[in-house]
Amino acid sequence: MSVSPRKTRRPRPSAPAAPLGPERIEEWPDGDWVIRPVPGAAATKAYRCPGCDQEIYPGTAHVVVWPNHAGVASRRHWHTVCWQRRLQRRPG
Known part of the structure; x- marks a missing residue:
């Protein structure tokens, strides 16, 4: 009876994450905000946009925003367009 050699599977190296865009600070009437673009290739999870309350799907380019302070x-x-138009929205 012959025994076949055991094949061991090596884990594949994970693909390097796509780089995020450079951080920048934007001055708005409601304060200074840190903005970081997220290219579609780096967007691997779903998020809920606070501007439109719709889902940002994986693979969709968008921005990550937080107050500078x-x-x-x-x-x-945020969806990029929602962020850019957020001060034009009516309350409620």
Whole structure:
């Protein structure tokens, strides 16, 4: 009886994450905000946009935003257009 050699599977190296865009600070009437673009290739999870309350699907380019005076724990993921038009929205 012959025994076949045991094949061991090596884990494949994970693909490197797509780089995020550079952080920048934008001055708005409601304060200074840190903005970081997220390219579609780096967007691997779904998020809820606080501007339109719709889902940002994986693979969708968007921005991550947080107040300059706060830390990244305050960050929120926004559709880029929702972020740009947020001060034009009517309350409620």
